[in-house]
Amino acid sequence: MPSQIVSLVVNGEPREFIAAPGMTLLAGLRESLGLTAAKRGCGQGTCGSCTVLVEGQARAACLVAVETVAGLSVSTLEGVATGGELDAVQSSFVDNFATQCGFCTAGMIMVTEALLDRDPDPSEEDVAEAISGNVCRCTGYQPIVIAILDAARRRREERASR
Amino acid sequence: MTYRLAAIDKSSFAAEREDDFTVIGSVVRRSDALGHVTGRTEFFEDVAPPGLAHLKMHRSARHHARIAGVDLTEALAVPGVLKILTHADIPNNLYTPLKLIGVGPDDEPILAVDKVRYLGEPICAVVAVTEAAALEGAARVKVTYEDLPAVFDVEEALAEGAPLVNEYHGQNHFIYEGHHCRRIRFGDVEKAFAEADHVFEWRYQSAPIEQAPVETTGCVVIPQADGRLRIHSDTQACFFTLDNTALILETPFNKLRIVGGTVGGGFGGKVDVVVEPVACVAAMMTDRPVKFVYNRYEEMQVSSPRAAERIYIKDAVMDDGRIIGRKVTLYVDSGAYARHTPYGTTKAAAHLPGPYSIPNVWADCHCVFTNRTPSSAMRGFGVTIGDFALESQMDRIARALDMDPLRLRLLNAYRDGDLKAHRKVAEGTALVEVIQKAAEMSGHELPEAYRRMSSLTREGL
Numbered sequence: 001m002p003s004q005i006v007s008l009v010v011n012g013e014p015r016e017f018i019a020a021p022g023m024t025l026l027a028g029l030r031e032s033l034g035l036t037a038a039k040r041g042c043g044q045g046t047c048g049s050c051t052v053l054v055e056g057q058a059r060a061a062c063l064v065a066v067e068t069v070a071g072l073s074v075s076t077l078e079g080v081a082t083g084g085e086l087d088a089v090q091s092s093f094v095d096n097f098a099t100q101c102g103f104c105t106a107g108m109i110m111v112t113e114a115l116l117d118r119d120p121d122p123s124e125e126d127v128a129e130a131i132s133g134n135v136c137r138c139t140g141y142q143p144i145v146i147a148i149l150d151a152a153r154r155r156r157e158e159r160a161s162r
Numbered sequence: 163m164t165y166r167l168a169a170i171d172k173s174s175f176a177a178e179r180e181d182d183f184t185v186i187g188s189v190v191r192r193s194d195a196l197g198h199v200t201g202r203t204e205f206f207e208d209v210a211p212p213g214l215a216h217l218k219m220h221r222s223a224r225h226h227a228r229i230a231g232v233d234l235t236e237a238l239a240v241p242g243v244l245k246i247l248t249h250a251d252i253p254n255n256l257y258t259p260l261k262l263i264g265v266g267p268d269d270e271p272i273l274a275v276d277k278v279r280y281l282g283e284p285i286c287a288v289v290a291v292t293e294a295a296a297l298e299g300a301a302r303v304k305v306t307y308e309d310l311p312a313v314f315d316v317e318e319a320l321a322e323g324a325p326l327v328n329e330y331h332g333q334n335h336f337i338y339e340g341h342h343c344r345r346i347r348f349g350d351v352e353k354a355f356a357e358a359d360h361v362f363e364w365r366y367q368s369a370p371i372e373q374a375p376v377e378t379t380g381c382v383v384i385p386q387a388d389g390r391l392r393i394h395s396d397t398q399a400c401f402f403t404l405d406n407t408a409l410i411l412e413t414p415f416n417k418l419r420i421v422g423g424t425v426g427g428g429f430g431g432k433v434d435v436v437v438e439p440v441a442c443v444a445a446m447m448t449d450r451p452v453k454f455v456y457n458r459y460e461e462m463q464v465s466s467p468r469a470a471e472r473i474y475i476k477d478a479v480m481d482d483g484r485i486i487g488r489k490v491t492l493y494v495d496s497g498a499y500a501r502h503t504p505y506g507t508t509k510a511a512a513h514l515p516g517p518y519s520i521p522n523v524w525a526d527c528h529c530v531f532t533n534r535t536p537s538s539a540m541r542g543f544g545v546t547i548g549d550f551a552l553e554s555q556m557d558r559i560a561r562a563l564d565m566d567p568l569r570l571r572l573l574n575a576y577r578d579g580d581l582k583a584h585r586k587v588a589e590g591t592a593l594v595e596v597i598q599k600a601a602e603m604s605g606h607e608l609p610e611a612y613r614r615m616s617s618l619t620r621e622g623l
Contacts, residue, residue: 036208037201039426041376042458049376077201090199094191102198103377103426109199135376137427 006070010035011079019066026050026061029076037077037106041135048134051107052076058114060133077106080113088154089113089147098147100138107134112148120156124149174595194424205424206394207455209382215244217444217454218296220286220303221464222278226312226325226533229276229285233304237288240302242295244448247287249273251443253412256330258500259435262405269330270499270536272410272439278307279327279498280535282464289444289452312533316472316493319532327498327531336496336504336529343529344511346490348583349522351478354487358478362559365474366551370467370495373540377426379465380455381437383445386419391442394421397435398428406435411442418442430539434466434501469503469537469544470495471510473551478522479559483570487522488515492548496529497536502543504529509544515583516552517593518574523583568597572612577620591617 001021008015010033017032029035029052038061041047045063052061053075080087086094089112099105108131115122115130122130127148128141136144170187172179197203220237234246249255249271256268274285288299311325318324319334327334338344355361381395397403400420408415425432441454456465471494478487492510496503507529514525556574560567575593582588594617601608615622 030208031210034210035201036204036210039205039377040207041378041426044458047376047458077199081200086196086199093199094195097192097195099192099195099198101375101377101425101427102194102203103205103375105198106201137374137376137429 004067006066008066008069008071009073011075012073023066024062025052025054025059025064025066025069025074028066029061029074035076035078039103039106041103046133046135047104048107048111048131049104051110051134053110053114056114056117058111075110075113077109080109088158089116089151092147092151092154093144096143096147096150098139098144104134104136108136108144112151115148116152116155120152120159122149122152171599174592174599203424205377205426206382206396206422207377207380207453209384209394211382211384211451213450214382215289215291215444215448215450215452216293216296217287217289217441217452218293218300219284219460220288220300220305222274222281222283222285223305224278224307224309225281225314226310226327227278227307228310229274229278230306230308232286233306234286236302236304237286237299240290240295240299242291243288243299244291244450245289245444246299246303247273247289247440247443247447248285249275251447252410252439253443254410257406257410257435259402259406259433260500260502260505261409262402265500265504267330269328270501277310280533282460282535283498284440287440287444287454289448314532314534316470316495316528316530316532319530320493320528327533331500331531334531336500336507336531338504338508344508344525344527346511346514346523346525346583348524348585349487351487351489351522351524354478354522355476355489358486359481360479360562361476362479362555362562363474363476364555364558365472366547366554367472368470368547368550370470370535370537371540372462372465372467373427373429373431374462375425375427375429375431378456378458378461379432379437380453381441382451382453383438383441384451385445385449390417390419391445392419392421393438393442395438396425396428396432397422397438398425398430398432402433403435403438407438407442410435410439411446429541430468430543431465433539434536436465464535466497466501466536466538468540468546469497469506470534471547471551473548475551475555477555477559479563481563483559483563483565483573485518485520485559485574488520488524490514490523490525490527492525492527494527494529494544495534495537496531497534498531499536500529501536501538503537506537506539506544510548512584513545513548514552516549516556517576517591518571519576519580519588520574520583525583568601568606568608569612572597572608572615573623575617577617577623593617
């Protein structure tokens with residue numbers, strides 16, 4: 001099978017690169033586009049540190065063959081802050097000490113973005129369910145859950161004040 | 163800030179407090195948080211130099227075996243394979259990481275020579291232009307083994323006639339200044355057992371525990387124009403890694419530069435110097451940047467876990483709950499090589515008999531070699547499992563005497579001025595106050611006499 005040119009819309013910009021057969025979306029983002037926020041923790045879809053959004057849905061980029069998402073819209077952590085301003089989820093993660101080593105953070109923030117897009121007022125159980133595919137070995141999860149609930153509140157307040 | 167912040171409890175040791183804290187009690191933002199939430203923190207694997215080659219290891223498929231032959235023919239024929247390293251390519255193939263602080267002997271090959279001592283031990287390193295080619299090459303290395311009997315249990319390893327795991331030690335245990343184990347001898351435990359109202363003896367055991375960081379162990383080594391090697395690593399110990407790597411490469415320290423300090427979780431699992439030396443040799447021999455990173459299976463199977471331990475505790479106890487003698491026999495499973503476990507075993511001995519004043523203490527703490535994955539550092543290693551055993555023992559004694567487990571501990575807790583089993587006078591003790599506070603916070607009623615106890619006096623004893 002020959003290599004092929006794959007076109008994606010990444011963080012709102014059209015991008016093209018040459019994909020070897022079997023290339024994963026994670027490898028495409030990290031190695032071809034230099035977008036290294038998404039991490040490889042397991043390469044088996046079990047740790048969640050490579051989570052990105054494909055058409056707004058959280059996906060483990062290490063399990064997605066890049067040709068299967070050709071033409072679709074992909075969002076990574078690099079595209080979350082706009083104009084140098086942290087969004088509500090990012091600033092909430094900082095303020096609530098939801099990061100320690102930082103390796104799971106990109107995945108955690110991306111599943112949170114997907115969660116809050118579909119449910120602006122999640123319960124603690126909803127949050128636990130949303131991050132159940134993301135492993136964090138440092139925090140014990142509690143600061144992350146607190147940060148996500150706080151982020152939801154911040155987003156609702158932002159919307160209300162607009 | 164929304165993060166919960168408890169006020170500082172100033173009720174204990176008020177006289178000892180300067181109360182001039184400038185940071186404690188205030189919220190300080192993490193200096194690395196901004197990089198983490200924007201994805202701009204650079205981890206070692208985010209470095210992508212042009213021409214990067216990949217290293218994959220062919221590992222032992224046996225627990226204990228002599229290597230009869232290694233055939234690289236098929237592996238070398240895989241398109242994209244640049245080089246296959248064996249033990250002959252490593253300048254100083256034999257090492258032990260704690261040699262920097264005088265611990266010996268060197269007992270572990272970087273790449274196996276004539277024998278493998280645990281499942282997953284590295285034998286040959288395949289360097290290729292792509293990760294897929296390196297994996298394919300590693301899979302096509304053919305090793306012929308002559309199996310040897312293996313031993314997986316610490317007590318079986320110390321028994322007469324057990325297979326010898328590590329010839330560099332000459333016996334299946336580490337030797338501490340001429341002694342077969344780390345020892346404590348304080349008072350006369352046998353006399354205490356004879357005088358005690360009760361003697362309780364129980365056994366405790368733990369399995370190896372993998373640190374399981376989300377970022378696996380690895381490095382990227384980039385040869386520099388000036389002949390130096392720049393090592394991007396997720397080691398928890400940059401200078402320790404640099405010094406050990408220089409010794410293994412037989413190169414001056416200033417030929418190496420480590421770029422690190424950003425670790426995607428370590429918990430002790432990233433202090434053994436296992437990926438950098440072989441990646442450096444590969445980079446030198448191919449004159450290309452080389453990446454050597456564990457996959458998840460390797461991280462779980464061959465990165466060194468917290469050691470398994472087996473602990474026997476025998477206590478001489480009086481009817482009123484006073485413990486007058488404690489005898490501990492503790493075995494730490496070092497696996498096939500020493501790594502940091504001789505030190506961990508010393509820490510285990512230093513921690514006995516727990517935070518209690520016991521007048522007669524005897525302990526033998528053995529660092530034992532078996533054909534299991536080498537164990538090493540992990541958060542409080544040498545201490546955590548001992549604490550599990552000691553505090554389980556305290557609860558079981560309380561249950562056997564039908565006594566409140568907190569009162570049992572308060573009665574035996576060390577106080578300032580007590581002579582500990584290691585001939586050190588205890589100072590700065592706070593166990594009494596911690597228990598009192600825990601009782602108060604959890605609604606556990608303590609009688610007045612126990613609430614009046616203090617680490618600073620012998621009141622109530």
